[in-house]
Amino acid sequence: MQKTYFTPGPSQLHPKLPVFLKDALELQIGSISHRSTAFHDLFEQTVCSLRLLLSIPDEYQIFFVSSATEAMERIIQNGVEQSTLHFVNGAFSKLFYQTAIDYQKKAQIREVTPGQGFDCASISIPPEAELLAFTHNETSTGVLFPLEDIYAIKQSHPEKLIALDLVSSSPCVPVDFQHIDYAFFSVQKAFGLPAGLGVMIVSPRGVEKAQALQNRGSVIGSYHSLIKLQQAAQKNETPETPNVLSLFLLNRVVKDFLEEGIDAIQRKTIHKAQVLYDYFDAGTIHSCFVKTARFRSPTVVVVEVNGGSKPLIDFLKTKGIVMGSGYKEFKEYHIRIANFPALSEKDIQHLLDSISEYNG
């Protein structure tokens, strides 16, 4: 029996993936040269479709790397000479901070307890920080960083570069990229694809910073410096042989999303999220980990389970449902429910019915 994956990445695959893979085999996508016209067309189409789907401004670059984790590394290498500030409220925002530390930047941190959001009005921004790093959707705890708060910070600090981790929220939440210099996501979350590809969205200022750092003699990496990524992208290529199959699959998923309409996808996401939060708010055996509504992620719903989450996760397994456990220290207490486009309203209802059955 095929299981339904509610895990927040890798997650449930796009329902048409078998068809897309069949097409890839027929078109022999795994064999085409990454310097061929066929590849150039695929690259160009994928960039155009992503631009359309996500409303990415024309002057912004779209680059393909191997993972969101790599994107963090490339942003630190190419966007920071000395100093960063990281808003940390879980494991993935901490990973971004750790990446800056690994590259020996003066990385400062503003941290809140997991499950909490930031009171941005009270947060001081150090003048020396060149880049401010935000995690839109903390996959480890289900906390959302409201985009208006990030836009407001950018407006009062227009000289800062803004990096935004969109890993488990894109394309389910609309983003105004005019306020953002570096954004990134990976395809195994809301795009419903196997892992192995990361997408970076970079503003003109983001690329200029890389060029300025290089001109000043800083190391900005090698094949995946933003400068080399840009030079290759101008030819509809990547510097190295990329994950061409994944690019092909992403192209197909984006096309499918465009056919459905991004508004419809985003509306469905909000509706399904509401169903989930209402259910868990009404229960007594479980409660939503994030208490404040405006900090609740629409795409990763984290629930505390009284008495521990393992028996529930085991029960759901008997119903063909694979559920994410809590992240690290919350492993035994939480469940994490992905609310991605590959999971339908029917899937969500089946999940909630199964949890009700477990609760008895």
Add this chain to the structure above:
Amino acid sequence: MQKTYFTPGPSQLHPKLPVFLKDALELQIGSISHRSTAFHDLFEQTVCSLRLLLSIPDEYQIFFVSSATEAMERIIQNGVEQSTLHFVNGAFSKLFYQTAIDYQKKAQIREVTPGQGFDCASISIPPEAELLAFTHNETSTGVLFPLEDIYAIKQSHPEKLIALDLVSSSPCVPVDFQHIDYAFFSVQKAFGLPAGLGVMIVSPRGVEKAQALQNRGSVIGSYHSLIKLQQAAQKNETPETPNVLSLFLLNRVVKDFLEEGIDAIQRKTIHKAQVLYDYFDAGTIHSCFVKTARFRSPTVVVVEVNGGSKPLIDFLKTKGIVMGSGYKEFKEYHIRIANFPALSEKDIQHLLDSISEYNG
């Protein structure tokens, strides 16, 4: 009509790939967590099978990265404090050298004309070079670096770290890893898989060097430093969400290669290479680009075509054969023929018959 790809990477896919992909879909490999037991088993099995297939010593580490190009970067970041020496005879050995330059190492170069091999006895090794970088099989020109020459250099310079690019030769040529500290390949060449995964093989001294550099305060990267790769590998994991699907496919291909037997695969490679070289040596319209037998690659056969290669490549296209053109400056003069396991003796014969037909 399905075409046959003789291009040296991406290349012809393993004939069982459709079956492996079908299994991956049934097992929902694209959805499994990279922290799950299912993934741990896959990781461990793949490492064990690769160790067996390639005779990798038990004390060597096997790491998974996103490409061979990334492997070059990680070797430079983790294996070199100041100084390297690169043996350059084509585009890919030059890329390794360029990577060292990008990371501001004092990179020296020993260069020969494309198509030529090195007279190692006459080459001086600078005492300050910490790492010597070799390209076993220069995919751009079809020149082999005989492994005995590399082993001999290591024996007379045991203090040096040896890096070896096995991109288009592994697993078709046996390597004695005792002489090598860093080796790497990518899966879209002789393993017959879609691109998107690189494999690194690292000696204990190779890991120690990374640790020593870190202890001395050098930047050795972030999530893919050899130290973090090793810490994750000890748990049968990767630091980031990897290309799980590609790892699954590699596991299947390696299992298939083990069933056939590595000796048989290597013997077949030599036999098919001999057929190819004999054919082109006997012709008058074309000639082998590499003149000296011991420098001829068994896996990438490069042929000069009198009057230019494009008409021949176009003719072969009508026969369902996709042929690699020459690399960069040789684009219009050469064809490059991959002699990988996915291409059978029958495929080679079909190619040669078609070329004979073209020659008239």
